[in-house]
Amino acid sequence: MRPPIKKIMLIVLMDVCISFGLLSLSGDTRISFMQECHAAAQAAWQKEFEDICSNTMESMNLTVAQLRQLIERCDKVRLTIDTLEETQRKVYQRRLKMCRDMYVFALETKETTK
Amino acid sequence: MSFKTSTISAITIVLGALTVLAIVVPEGAAQWAFPPPPPPEEYGNILINRTSEKNGVKPVAFSHWLHRRKYTCRVCHFELDFSMKVNNTEITEEGNQAGRFCGVCHNGKDVFGHTKQNCEKCHNANRAAGKEKFKELENLPTAPFGNGKDWVKAIKKNTITPKNFLTMEPAGDITFDKKLLLEAEWRNIPPAIFRHKIHTEWLDCNNCHPDIFNIKKKTTKHFSMKYILEGQFCGVCHLNVAFPMQDCHRCHPAMQRK
Numbered sequence: 001m002r003p004p005i006k007k008i009m010l011i012v013l014m015d016v017c018i019s020f021g022l023l024s025l026s027g028d029t030r031i032s033f034m035q036e037c038h039a040a041a042q043a044a045w046q047k048e049f050e051d052i053c054s055n056t057m058e059s060m061n062l063t064v065a066q067l068r069q070l071i072e073r074c075d076k077v078r079l080t081i082d083t084l085e086e087t088q089r090k091v092y093q094r095r096l097k098m099c100r101d102m103y104v105f106a107l108e109t110k111e112t113t114k
Numbered sequence: 115m116s117f118k119t120s121t122i123s124a125i126t127i128v129l130g131a132l133t134v135l136a137i138v139v140p141e142g143a144a145q146w147a148f149p150p151p152p153p154p155e156e157y158g159n160i161l162i163n164r165t166s167e168k169n170g171v172k173p174v175a176f177s178h179w180l181h182r183r184k185y186t187c188r189v190c191h192f193e194l195d196f197s198m199k200v201n202n203t204e205i206t207e208e209g210n211q212a213g214r215f216c217g218v219c220h221n222g223k224d225v226f227g228h229t230k231q232n233c234e235k236c237h238n239a240n241r242a243a244g245k246e247k248f249k250e251l252e253n254l255p256t257a258p259f260g261n262g263k264d265w266v267k268a269i270k271k272n273t274i275t276p277k278n279f280l281t282m283e284p285a286g287d288i289t290f291d292k293k294l295l296l297e298a299e300w301r302n303i304p305p306a307i308f309r310h311k312i313h314t315e316w317l318d319c320n321n322c323h324p325d326i327f328n329i330k331k332k333t334t335k336h337f338s339m340k341y342i343l344e345g346q347f348c349g350v351c352h353l354n355v356a357f358p359m360q361d362c363h364r365c366h367p368a369m370q371r372k
Contacts, residue, residue: 050281050282053282054282054283054284054285055285056284056318056319056320057284057285057314057318057319058284058285059319060290060319061290087204087206087208087209087212087214088214090204091195091214094195095192095193095195098192098320098321098325099320101320101323101324101325102319102320102323102324104324105323105324105328106323109329
């Protein structure tokens with residue numbers, strides 16, 4: 001199968017445009033743009049974290065498959081949390097651990113009482 | 115010197131009764147000592163001093179009753195990551211200033227913020243700080259111990275409506291309303307009844323499971339009063355913040371209130 005040359009060309013072109021656009025911005029605007037990107041990235045993992053951990057109150061009603069999926073999502077979001085600055089990292093690592101442990105506990109309870 | 119027969123009989127009876135008691139009462143009972151109750155307006159008040167004094171400031175006086183009128187335990191002990199054990203959370207001034215821990219609410223907008231004029235409001239090392247506000251609880255249903263308030267009834271009757279979350283709304287109200295019957299260690303003590311629902315009005319499931327109650331690993335055999343009075347299991351909350359152990363009837367409903 002031939003690689004989609006047109007698509008690759010388009011992506012490269014877009015990358016060049018974005019880089020050029022960034023370089024052409026003034027210092028302050030560039031920093032502000034980068035901060036916005038950072039904030040958007042932070043919002044994404046935080047939303048995922050909250051989405052995962054808001055289910056703990058219902059954990060005993062979730063199915064084994066749902067619990068396994070939540071545990072997997074905990075492990076995935078943990079990778080991002082591990083890269084945060086110290087205070088934020090410690091806070092979210094501990095909170096995530098509380099959620100994950102709860103899901104593991106619910107899962108084990110369900111599996112042993114089958 | 116000779117004793118009358120009746121005196122000898124009395125001594126024998128007393129000695130016999132003591133022997134029976136020594137056999138029947140487990141050795142743990144001798145160690146049962148409820149912590150002396152503080153005045154109601156100081157029950158649940160703690161001093162946080164992980165690094166305060168090391169950094170030349172007075173420890174922080176934190177009042178549970180002052181805060182639980184407005185927020186459930188879940189908000190601080192899960193969303194804001196405050197550990198259930200005092201001085202276990204790495205609360206820092208920088209963290210507060212950056213809007214974490216106390217700084218989530220104490221930001222100068224929602225409530226007083228972390229400014230120099232306000233230091234003494236929290237860093238005062240006074241366990242009785244804020245007692246002048248205790249009268250604001252006068253509408254709450256009463257209870258014989260702790261703060262003298264029945265916080266469970268207060269929620270039930272909507273006397274207070276504490277927020278259950280700040281940003282992370284629980285996906286659904288708990289439907290796992292399992293009631294547990296926990297047999298007491300002694301025959302003359304009726305079983306304790308544990309209702310999940312009452313607890314989840316205040317707490318998230320993960321506040322207790324699996325760290326405090328890991329039934330799978332530790333079983334319910336170890337929920338003895340000895341351990342509870344050492345601050346384990348129910349004792350994590352029911353020694354210092356939630357109604358205290360002296361209120362036997364609340365957990366062992368078949369026991370009469372004196």
